[in-house]
Amino acid sequence: MRTVYVNGEYVAERDAKISVFDRGFLFGDGVYEVSTVLDGKLVDNAAHLARLDRSLQALSIPSPAGDDEILEIQRQLIVRNALEEGVVYLQVTRGAADRSFDWPEQPAPSLVMFTQAKPVRGNPKAEVGLSVALVPDLRWKRRDIKTVTLLPASWAKMQAAEQGCDDAWMVEADEDGVERVTEGSSNNAFIVTADGVLVTRNLGDEILHGITRRSVLQLAAEIQLRVEERAFTPEEAKAATEAFITSASSFVMPVVQIDGAVIGDGAPGPISRRLRSLYIATAESEAI
Ligand code: PDD
Numbered sequence: 104m105r106t107v108y109v110n111g112e113y114v115a116e117r118d119a120k121i122s123v124f125d126r127g128f129l130f131g132d133g134v135y136e137v138s139t140v141l142d143g144k145l146v147d148n149a150a151h152l153a154r155l156d157r158s159l160q161a162l163s164i165p166s167p168a169g170d171d172e173i174l175e176i177q178r179q180l181i182v183r184n185a186l187e188e189g190v191v192y193l194q195v196t197r198g199a200a201d202r203s204f205d206w207p208e209q210p211a212p213s214l215v216m217f218t219q220a221k222p223v224r225g226n227p228k229a230e231v232g233l234s235v236a237l238v239p240d241l242r243w244k245r246r247d248i249k250t251v252t253l254l255p256a257s258w259a260k261m262q263a264a265e266q267g268c269d270d271a272w273m274v275e276a277d278e279d280g281v282e283r284v285t286e287g288s289s290n291n292a293f294i295v296t297a298d299g300v301l302v303t304r305n306l307g308d309e310i311l312h313g314i315t316r317r318s319v320l321q322l323a324a325e326i327q328l329r330v331e332e333r334a335f336t337p338e339e340a341k342a343a344t345e346a347f348i349t350s351a352s353s354f355v356m357p358v359v360q361i362d363g364a365v366i367g368d369g370a371p372g373p374i375s376r377r378l379r380s381l382y383i384a385t386a387e388s389e390a391i
Contacts, residue, residue: 106183107217108176113183116217125213127196131252132206133213134158135194138177139223139351140186144390145177147351150314155193158249163206164197167214180218189220190352194251223352224383232359232371233270233348236263237337240273240285247308253289260288270348272361274337275309283334285309290350291316292358294335294343295374302339305332315349315382322381328374337362345372347379354386355379 105116126132136155139146152170159166168176177191193216200207241255256273263271271288286292286304291313293303301323306312323330340346341364347357355378357371366372 105217106180107215108180109215110213113179119215119217121213121215122199124199124201125196126198126200126207126210127194127213127251129202130197130204131250132162132164133194133196133251134162134164134249135192135251136249137351138191138193139354139386140181140189140191140218141224141386141390143181143187145174145181145191146386146390147314147318148174148177148391150317151351154249154312154314155195159195161245161248162197162250164195165210165212167195167212173214176214176216180216184218184220186218186220188223188225189218190223192217192219196251221352223354226353226356228269229354229356229371229379232357232375234268234360235270235272235287235346235348235358235362236266236268237274237284237340237362238262238271240275242273245308246285246310247306247312249311256288263288268360272340277334281336283336284340285334286311286313287348287350290348290353290356292340293319293347293349294340295345295372296339297342297344299344299374300329300331301374302331302333302335304334313349315351315354318385319349319355319378319382322378322385326377326381341366343367345375347371347375355382 107116107119109119136151138148138151196213198211198213238259259271273285344367346366357375
């Protein structure tokens with residue numbers, strides 16, 4: 104039985120309660136963050152809290168707690184749940200108000216946090232890689248805001264599962280009418296081209312500005328990889344020599360099949376493996 108945090112209190116998960124009028128429940132009116140825990144410490148956490156502030160500001164949701172206070176709650180949850188490896192989930196909604204499309208004038212935001220134990224560094228999938236299916240991107244147009252409205256992403260993942268794949272990469276037509284990959288259902292998408300260039304979509308409203316993406320791009324620069332931040336087509340992805348995804352909960356995870364096309368020799372490639380081990384080494388030394 105986990106201990107979770109709900110609006111100022113640490114309670115057993117079966118006693119954790121939120122109002123039926125909470126706007127997160129009625130309107131998906133909330134934002135979230137997922138920070139990874141390695142050896143009981145938080146990875147890239149300051150960047151996750153900075154993005155939380157950005158999401159809250161974009162939607163004019165008042166911040167329910169300062170960064171120091173949130174960090175203290177994260178650490179309490181790690182200790183109280185004896186979490187060694189996994190994630191701390193954090194969600195802020197605009198809080199409870201009588202149902203109305205208008206935002207309440209004086210919102211009382213709600214803050215909920217909980218832990219999930221899972222293998223991140225020791226994820227066995229990293230050895231074999233993932234298969235991904237290409238599915239239409241049905242999400243709204245402000246994907247840079249990390250909202251809890253995850254039904255389109257969840258649905259994309261289920262469509263991929265129906266095709267026997269581990270995950271989905273989402274595709275939509277750009278302004279020029281050409282279809283391009285946006286990102287994974289809950290991760291950023293990377294490919295390596297035949298001439299060794301690492302390609303990932305440029306930042307904009309079309310994708311979440313991944314914290315792991317940013318760290319991995321820094322590592323790529325340090326080892327002098329050639330990098331292009333630009334959109335790529337499904338055809339380019341299928342012809343890639345390597346592919347991988349990045350997210351807080353998967354770090355760098357190799358992709359070995361895209362829409363049935365085998366990537367490289369069908370095993371995690373050298374650049375993906377190198378960036379994964381560099382990311383893990385950095386996370387281990389910099390986690391707080
Ligand atoms: N997902 N793109 C989307 C749509 C995401 O939901 C996520 C994260 C990412 C990667 O961002 P980061 O590197 O900051 O985790 C990209 C989290 C892990 C989740 O929903 O569980």
